Amino acid sequence: MAENDVIIRTDDLTRAYGSKVAVNHLNLSIRRGEVFGLLGPNGAGKTTTILMLLGLTEPTLGSAWINGLDCTRNSMLVKRITGYLPDNVGFYPDMTGRENLKFTGRLNGLSEKEIEEKIDVLLERVGMTYAADQKTGTYSKGMRQRLGIADVLMKDPQVIIMDEPTLGLDPEGMREFLQLIRQLSVEDGRTVLVSSHQLYQIQQICDRVGIFVSGSLIACGKIEELGRQIAREGHFVLEVEAEPCDDKFLGFIHGLEGIKRIEKEGRKFIVLSSRDLRKDITGFLGQNNYTLLHLRQKGGDLDEIYRCYFEKAEEEEKHGSSKNGKRAFRKK
Template sequence: MNQPIIQLEGLTKKYGDFVAVDHLDLSIRKGEIFGLLGPNGAGKSTTILMMLGLTEPTSGCVKVCGIDSTVHPIDVKRRVGYLPDDVGFYEQLSGRENLLYTARLNGFSWPEARRRVDALLQRIGLQDASEKKAGKYSRGMRQRLGLADVLVKNPEVIILDEPTLGIDPIGVREFLDLIVTLSREEHITVLLSSHHLHQVQQVCDRVGIFVAGKLLAQGNVMELSQALFSDQEPYIVEAEIEGTTVVGTGDALESRLLELKGVVSVRIKNERLYVGGVRDVAAEVARIVVHAGFALKYLHTKEYGLDDIYTKYFEGGEVYGKTA
């Protein structure tokens, strides 16, 4: 998992005076699902085009599967599958016929192509619609067919550029679940480019926050949360308890909770208990509260999610330091 399969160093793309991608450094490990998160126009698609060798960088280096995409773009394309936001198919052909055509273009014999295509159609859940013309497919079905299309050549990396646009919520969940299953079972590296925060948080091992051509930060949600909210306690355990109005017992409880590793603050107001810290101490809080003789009526951990992190990065236009 530690071997980089995508490596970008100082990657820059300019169109005249406009800088679309600005000195981008990024390392994606083999087998992980990495989310490139940013608003439309941030430079995500331009970065992907440089990874695929479809446009040349102004400066910097891009390697995919150890291959320089600028110098050997065809070799990269042989090992990478790319799914754009809108997939084009021969609409008069069936889904199966489209996949067979792709398989033949990638050098599979007819028997090999049929075996692989039939297996993929079953894997993505389109076996019952395989003979239906692609022009009659729904948006969600087209994206599933597109995923099968990029998997035909057995790629090491798949790049998905806004793959869930226009799909209904149930279809989105099914599509993302399929991505995770394929990545875990086939050990495929996935780069998911999106501006949908909850979708990225749902499936990605790590996230890169990308805006105005710059990668502002990268890491998993916990790392980003701890880096951004260290002064605001990234975890807050909230509990409702009985017995805190008894003289002296509240102070004793507060003292015991403050002894917990990672706890920064404890606040008790009426029957509400708030414990702030740099890690999730919910289980330990519950144990201490109960052992102290209090009745625990409710307990919940508030953790800063990707929406909080995203908002924090763009508050007042501030740019925070990168995390590994």
């Protein structure tokens, strides 16, 4: 990728709270106009990273850049072009939606006329015109989230950063919301950084994802790429169900080469292995008069990718070679 295409960049970004490292030497580049998903479990350091990008928390080491501006030293300029939608976004409960947006407009130094025009357009866009003159204290979570988008768009940002935006939305609200996020990137050409631990939703809208576990980025790339990479590195997950489901069958699977773990889920076995087992298993089932009820090779969806990487990170941690392992992995 060309250097001038990168709009968000972090160099060895690190933040420690006492001895706990919340973000550990993060190197990230996000291209202009893409939707990037920052995925990881709670407490992985996603929010800390975002706060450092906005200059609201100072990094212990390293630096972050948005559009060529240092996020710590030039935070004012950064905040002019960056919109931030915090998780659980709050509005002044005694003000109406319109007044809340007006306040944001004024903070950004827009003229009153501009503000009025913008508010009408944006409220329409996020579908909140009907509740514009209601106090925000009466809003539901979904309404607040949509008003949050309008609020972010008041300053016409080049970069939009969202922290767990889909948390607590109902399925319908979620679908609309994701569509809205996608629009921001495709129609407006804005760069969107979404942090989340809800993998399925994010999978639908992201161009690229980064997987973030306990302060380190353990994988980064397109979802399909990550899927292929997992397969290449020998992470296979097989779902199999057979009749009868007896110990002999289990024993056979157990005895196969390259088995890492077997879990039972209802009547299904979930087999984690380092190679493709389908041929061996079907062969065995055929020879021994079993009836095959279900056989599926999982992989390619984010949930699996995520799980594999997560397990891998844990394993490496156990072996005490975590740092080198992660480093090598990241560079791929």
